[in-house]
Amino acid sequence: MPSLQSTTVSSDAESQPLLIENLTKSFAQGDKRILALNGVSAEVNQSEFVAIMGASGSGKSTLLNLMAGITQPDQGRVLIDGTEITSLRDPALTRFRRRKIGLVFQSFNLIPTLTARDNILLPVLAGGEQGPLSVNELLERIGLQDRATHRPDALSGGEQQRIAIARALISDPALLLADEPTGSLDSVTSQTICRLMKELRDDLGRTVIVVTHEPDVAMWADRVIVLRDGQKLTEFETKQFPDAQALAAFYQETVLSSGSGAEIL
Numbered sequence: 001m002p003s004l005q006s007t008t009v010s011s012d013a014e015s016q017p018l019l020i021e022n023l024t025k026s027f028a029q030g031d032k033r034i035l036a037l038n039g040v041s042a043e044v045n046q047s048e049f050v051a052i053m054g055a056s057g058s059g060k061s062t063l064l065n066l067m068a069g070i071t072q073p074d075q076g077r078v079l080i081d082g083t084e085i086t087s088l089r090d091p092a093l094t095r096f097r098r099r100k101i102g103l104v105f106q107s108f109n110l111i112p113t114l115t116a117r118d119n120i121l122l123p124v125l126a127g128g129e130q131g132p133l134s135v136n137e138l139l140e141r142i143g144l145q146d147r148a149t150h151r152p153d154a155l156s157g158g159e160q161q162r163i164a165i166a167r168a169l170i171s172d173p174a175l176l177l178a179d180e181p182t183g184s185l186d187s188v189t190s191q192t193i194c195r196l197m198k199e200l201r202d203d204l205g206r207t208v209i210v211v212t213h214e215p216d217v218a219m220w221a222d223r224v225i226v227l228r229d230g231q232k233l234t235e236f237e238t239k240q241f242p243d244a245q246a247l248a249a250f251y252q253e254t255v256l257s258s259g260s261g262a263e264i265l
């Protein structure tokens with residue numbers, strides 16, 4: 001792994017979908033500044049499924065937004081497929097994001113007047129390139145081939161989220177980044193979405209990063225990165241846990257034993 005000061009990109013980094021180094025980000029809040037992220041480093045391997053957990057306000061969404069190039073850090077670097085996106089500026093940054101990053105949010109963000117098919121195609125209609133999977137193949141992959149001509153208001157929340165995931169994949173991105181993708185769904189539907197993301201990893205070799213509060217969601221990942229007060233508290237593999245309850249117990253104990261001030265879910 002390159003040192004934090006390195007400006008060259010190692011061959012490791014080139015083969016890695018995501019490398020973040022020493023990310024720091026603060027925000028103005030009234031006459032104060034809040035340090036939302038304080039020196040966070042991490043790497044994610046090809047075809048890895050990673051969950052980011054942490055109490056409310058620990059910096060999860062800030063980290064995801066930096067990984068996606070939506071916001072710029074005060075310090076530190078984000079490398080995606082060997083490209084330092086933190087040194088790119090528009091329009092190169094927007095082009096790179098469209099090609100390499102698929103984004104999914106809690107509130108599906110589908111266009112209500114467009115059919116499911118056209119919602120999936122939206123990034124292409126907006127000038128992006130289409131990857132190797134056709135819209136029909138994506139509809140089949142998410143199990144909604146018979147819903148292609150439906151508009152979002154005729155689809156359930158889980159179906160809308162599946163469409164949003166397919167839309168995130170149409171450009172064949174290196175990374176699928178999801179911020180609380182199951183936050184507004186019931187627990188059964190939430191598991192369906194998690195299974196879909198795991199299949200994308202298992203069958204299509206996707207790299208998936210999910211921000212979540214929910215141990216049931218984190219259990220689908222290979223690895224969990226835990227943030228606390230803007231710093232990386234710890235990371236652990238999920239395979240050591242027999243079920244989500246065991247993961248939840250370990251997570252709570254880890255956050256609690258790390259000192260005072262942590263807000264527990």
Ligand SMILES: Nc1ncnc2c1ncn2[C@@H]1O[C@H](COP(=O)(O)OP(=O)(O)OP(=O)(O)O)[C@@H](O)[C@H]1O
Pocket residue numbers: 027028029034035036054055056057058059060061062063
């Ligand atoms: N645009 C902003 N302006 C001001 N403060 C911000 C902004 N975005 C985030 N913050 C602050 O940064 C800190 C981290 O916020 P962030 O949204 O990353 O946390 P989170 O872990 O995703 O929380 P939650 O689980 O509640 O969504 C919080 O104190 C938040 O108030």
